[in-house]
Amino acid sequence: xxEPVRVRYAPSPTGxxxxxNIRTALFDWVYARHAGGTFIVRVEDTDVARTVPGALGAIFxxxxxxxxxxxxxxxxxxxxxxxxxxxxxxxxxxAAERLVAQGDAYYxxxxxxxxxxxxxxQARRKVPPGYDRLCRNLSPEDARECQAKGITPxxxxxxxxxxxxxxxxxxxxxxxFENSTIDDFVLMKSDGYPTYHLASIxxxxxxxxxxxxxxxxxxxxxxxxxxxxxxxxxxxxxxAHLPIILGPDRSKLSKRHGATSITDYxxxxxxxxxxxxxxxxLGWSLDDKTEIIPRDALVKNFxxxxxSQTAAIFNREKLTWMNGVYIRxxxxxxxxxxxxxxxxxxxxxxxxxxxxxxxxxxxxALIQERVRQLTEVAELSLFFFEERLAYEPAMLIExxxxxxGTLKALQVxxxxxSxxxxxxxxxxxxxxxxxxxELGLKTGQLFGTLRxxxxxxxxxxxxxxxxxxxxxxxxxxxxxxxxYKMGK
Ligand code: GLU
Numbered sequence: 001x002x003e004p005v006r007v008r009y010a011p012s013p014t015g016x017x018x019x020x021n022i023r024t025a026l027f028d029w030v031y032a033r034h035a036g037g038t039f040i041v042r043v044e045d046t047d048v049a050r051t052v053p054g055a056l057g058a059i060f061x062x063x064x065x066x067x068x069x070x071x072x073x074x075x076x077x078x079x080x081x082x083x084x085x086x087x088x089x090x091x092x093x094x095a096a097e098r099l100v101a102q103g104d105a106y107y108x109x110x111x112x113x114x115x116x117x118x119x120x121x122q123a124r125r126k127v128p129p130g131y132d133r134l135c136r137n138l139s140p141e142d143a144r145e146c147q148a149k150g151i152t153p154x155x156x157x158x159x160x161x162x163x164x165x166x167x168x169x170x171x172x173x174x175x176x177f178e179n180s181t182i183d184d185f186v187l188m189k190s191d192g193y194p195t196y197h198l199a200s201i202x203x204x205x206x207x208x209x210x211x212x213x214x215x216x217x218x219x220x221x222x223x224x225x226x227x228x229x230x231x232x233x234x235x236x237x238x239x240a241h242l243p244i245i246l247g248p249d250r251s252k253l254s255k256r257h258g259a260t261s262i263t264d265y266x267x268x269x270x271x272x273x274x275x276x277x278x279x280x281x282l283g284w285s286l287d288d289k290t291e292i293i294p295r296d297a298l299v300k301n302f303x304x305x306x307x308s309q310t311a312a313i314f315n316r317e318k319l320t321w322m323n324g325v326y327i328r329x330x331x332x333x334x335x336x337x338x339x340x341x342x343x344x345x346x347x348x349x350x351x352x353x354x355x356x357x358x359x360x361x362x363x364x365a366l367i368q369e370r371v372r373q374l375t376e377v378a379e380l381s382l383f384f385f386e387e388r389l390a391y392e393p394a395m396l397i398e399x400x401x402x403x404x405g406t407l408k409a410l411q412v413x414x415x416x417x418s419x420x421x422x423x424x425x426x427x428x429x430x431x432x433x434x435x436x437x438e439l440g441l442k443t444g445q446l447f448g449t450l451r452x453x454x455x456x457x458x459x460x461x462x463x464x465x466x467x468x469x470x471x472x473x474x475x476x477x478x479x480x481x482x483x484y485k486m487g488k
Contacts, residue, residue: 005037013056016261041073062262092194104231107153108135109146155188165223177223269374282312324372346378366461389456453482
């Protein structure tokens, strides 16, 4: 039997989770779910100086918002914890000491000042930067002497100076690096914290990780990892490096393209189901043409083999379009529930609270079709809630009409609909449609005038539905207000 599938998402709390980070989390999660495996979250918090307050909370919020639940990790625990690297320091120390004892690593006593001078010199001579290996062959006596002086060393990996390191990547195929191009990289820093390289290898092994699925930017770290696995005697996991994400202009994804924190998309009115679908298509495809792939279908059909090597393009217009599709698929109750917080936030304070939920639901039914981001609901439905509509009287006068004809149309409309006992769509239409002909107007003219009178806008949801939702009292009051405006 093959090893169980165990996949980890290993965020560092050094920044807010952007599209690229969360795309990795999604692919990790989807693969684990597809394979019936375990999804693990491990926090790589060993870079104390670069830790950003609030970043970790935002990472968890993002995962929760998208429904990327984890089986092991912070908050849920698990057999292989703790899941914060800062709580596992003893393990890294032990591994580093073992590597030194084996001769695969060495203590380096070079001071930050010396390294600084060395780098400046390398830059001046235009040679590639890298540690000059001064301490690589220190004698045990020299090392002891440095230690006696109270210098805390770092531990560096003793890179083979020749040869190549090769591995297979599910997405990139066979990959080969020249060892001579790789530095004697640091494993343990002088503050007692491991570097990412050491900690991730120790943990991927200790946590029985079977698949490392991560962004392409880590591909060049992988030969270091392979050599560490070998030195520690650990079997390496399967690697899959996801393609880079670029903006539509093929430049690196930046804030300008929307590379903001993932929770900004929530605040911008995108649905989590849209986001999951959209992110999945940043590098993976079902069949090169299907765009709408809901979560269940994604989990069912996902495969690492269908991840592309070529850069994925982040297209914000496609995201907005897709969100409209998902919004239209919501039931009215679901849509209302999701829209409500945006309505509360977006409607001006002057509108009486609490909002009448029954009324809100009817209004939502009329705008759901047109919403592409939940942030639009307040603007699209504002006139349903406003006490007084602010519009220029001239807007009431339709093409090929004059002020007198408009006033008359409004007055007669008011007369005809005032006695209606039922203010339903059908009843309104039955009265107003024939009225246009009676007044010698095109229906477009009469309805246009009434639309502006009742909504203050030239473009709004269908007229009779709108009047029915507004209700008799509001509709009549608005037509009267329009008559007053025209009469002035
Ligand atoms: N902590 C690394 C990051 O922030 C993880 C890289 C990896 O998955 O190995 O992306």
